Amino acid sequence: MVTAEQDFREAEPRKVERIVAGQTEEGALWGGRFSSGPDYTMQRLSKSTHFDWRLVSYDLDATIAHARALAGAGHLTAEDLETVIAALETIREDYLADRVHPRESDEDVHGALERILIERVGETLGGSLRAGRSRNDQIATFVRMYARDTARALRNVLVECVRILIQRSEDVGDSAMPGRTHFQHAQPVLVAHYLLAHAWPLMRNIQRLDDWSVRNNVSPYGGGALAGGGLGLDPQAIAAELGFESVQPNSLDGTSSRDVVAEFLYITTQIGLDVSRLAEEIIIYSSAEFSYFSLHDAFATGSSMMPQKKNPDIAELARGKSGRLVGNLTGLLTTLKGLPLAYNRDLQEDKEPLFDSVDTLLVVLPAMAGLLSSLTFNLETMERNATAGFSLATDVADFLVRKGVPFREAHEIVGALVSHCEHQGIELHEASDEDLAAISPHLSSDVRSAMTLEASLSAKSGRGGTAPEQVAKQRAELAALVDALDKS
Numbered sequence: 001m002v003t004a005e006q007d008f009r010e011a012e013p014r015k016v017e018r019i020v021a022g023q024t025e026e027g028a029l030w031g032g033r034f035s036s037g038p039d040y041t042m043q044r045l046s047k048s049t050h051f052d053w054r055l056v057s058y059d060l061d062a063t064i065a066h067a068r069a070l071a072g073a074g075h076l077t078a079e080d081l082e083t084v085i086a087a088l089e090t091i092r093e094d095y096l097a098d099r100v101h102p103r104e105s106d107e108d109v110h111g112a113l114e115r116i117l118i119e120r121v122g123e124t125l126g127g128s129l130r131a132g133r134s135r136n137d138q139i140a141t142f143v144r145m146y147a148r149d150t151a152r153a154l155r156n157v158l159v160e161c162v163r164i165l166i167q168r169s170e171d172v173g174d175s176a177m178p179g180r181t182h183f184q185h186a187q188p189v190l191v192a193h194y195l196l197a198h199a200w201p202l203m204r205n206i207q208r209l210d211d212w213s214v215r216n217n218v219s220p221y222g223g224g225a226l227a228g229g230g231l232g233l234d235p236q237a238i239a240a241e242l243g244f245e246s247v248q249p250n251s252l253d254g255t256s257s258r259d260v261v262a263e264f265l266y267i268t269t270q271i272g273l274d275v276s277r278l279a280e281e282i283i284i285y286s287s288a289e290f291s292y293f294s295l296h297d298a299f300a301t302g303s304s305m306m307p308q309k310k311n312p313d314i315a316e317l318a319r320g321k322s323g324r325l326v327g328n329l330t331g332l333l334t335t336l337k338g339l340p341l342a343y344n345r346d347l348q349e350d351k352e353p354l355f356d357s358v359d360t361l362l363v364v365l366p367a368m369a370g371l372l373s374s375l376t377f378n379l380e381t382m383e384r385n386a387t388a389g390f391s392l393a394t395d396v397a398d399f400l401v402r403k404g405v406p407f408r409e410a411h412e413i414v415g416a417l418v419s420h421c422e423h424q425g426i427e428l429h430e431a432s433d434e435d436l437a438a439i440s441p442h443l444s445s446d447v448r449s450a451m452t453l454e455a456s457l458s459a460k461s462g463r464g465g466t467a468p469e470q471v472a473k474q475r476a477e478l479a480a481l482v483d484a485l486d487k488s
């Protein structure tokens with residue numbers, strides 16, 4: 001095993017191979033004022049190509065737009081512009097074919113790409129594109145472009161999850177299940193109502209992504225290092241070419257703010273939390289004690305030792321990975337806390353949490369989509385339990401209220417009835433007429449009409465309630481929202 005110390009000692013000789021001090025090093029974008037090259041430890045800490053290499057396409061897009069702006073302002077000839085664009089396109093092809101890679105000596109994606117460009121078009125032309133821009137405005141722009149693209153991918157898989165839940169809520173018809181508060185039996189609800197309750201939060205996350213994209217749609221490019229560009233380039237043209245609606249009105253703010261990244265990470269975290277709640281219920285409800293759900297074989301795993309096992313690993317991983325999503329958001333917020341204007345190197349720490357949260361959700365959500373669409377709902381078991389735990393008690397109290405009994409008194413009466421039934425080991429509707437009358441003269445025998453599952457469900461007919469026609473309505477409402485998204 002190579003320890004960090006060994007690795008460091010082996011790396012030591014590299015120091016002597018370092019490029020002559022006092023000039024810009026290959027793969028780095030600075031050096032002129034330094035009397036020595038960077039120490040190995042400095043280089044190792046500073047390096048970001050192992051994670052920012054995935055931004056190559058955005059860097060190339062922006063460099064092409066930037067070259068056009070330089071030519072537009074008279075800093076690059078038409079011929080040079082053509083040469084540069086052609087070279088950048090060959091770099092893109094090589095990148096996509098995995099033929100070009102960062103070198104050990106490259107500091108970051110920007111330095112690596114300048115080195116590669118210089119190799120292809122020579123130092124004079126390759127080194128002229130840095131004019132009028134800084135890695136500070138570049139990177140602030142690229143994280144926005146990356147987040148914009150991945151937001152689309154996340155949105156698509158969220159839409160798929162919402163559609164699956166809508167479909168599954170139709171599949172289960174009007175069957176009922178226990179509704180719970182404090183995870184204890186509370187009142188019966190439709191299974192469809194329950195499934196849609198997991199779909200709405202996902203829909204809100206889609207809406208959050210859309211709201212966020214408005215704030216993300218502003219380009220920091222042209223802000224330079226911090227004070228703005230001084231070479232007469234047109235940032236609006238660059239912004240338009242990169243697909244942004246407008247340019248940041250303040251270059252200090254543009255280069256240093258990462259609130260859009262933090263907001264994006266909040267949304268990914270919220271998605272993780274919403275999915276982890278659903279995952280938790282899938283885990284519990286597919287256990288033998290409940291048997292409400294059965295997992296499809298293709299979306300479950302076995303045990304290496306216990307041959308009988310069928311484990312809900314997808315749901316467990318979804319639940320577990322929500323922890324790292326929270327961690328990524330928390331980490332970034334902590335990094336941002338107290339940073340002064342404008343660019344600080346701390347900001348390099350925005351990318352790994354961003355990439356990790358996106359990567360995480362893009363494996364979790366498709367697996368959850370598969371799990372949900374293949375889940376079997378054991379409707380009989382669910383419905384059999386729907387009225388357990390005296391879950392129609394509130395309906396009996398409501399019945400008394402409709403008869404003019406004040407709720408406080410109705411609550412007491414039904415409490416006494418529940419206590420009686422509990423002692424007798426019977427359900428509410430099994431209490432005899434005599435017992436009912438003994439508990440309260442208000443409990444006439446027609447109270448039994450309130451003690452059925454159907455009555456309980458259909459009574460919840462206010463907006464958002466679990467009455468079958470209300471559930472059908474909310475499903476149509478949600479489906480319309482999803483359809484409208486496709487058109488937007």
Ligand code: ARG
Pocket residue numbers: 048052108135136139343345347348349
């Ligand atoms: N790699 C840096 C980042 O991701 C961008 C470089 C800016 N560095 C600098 N020394 N100004 O934030």
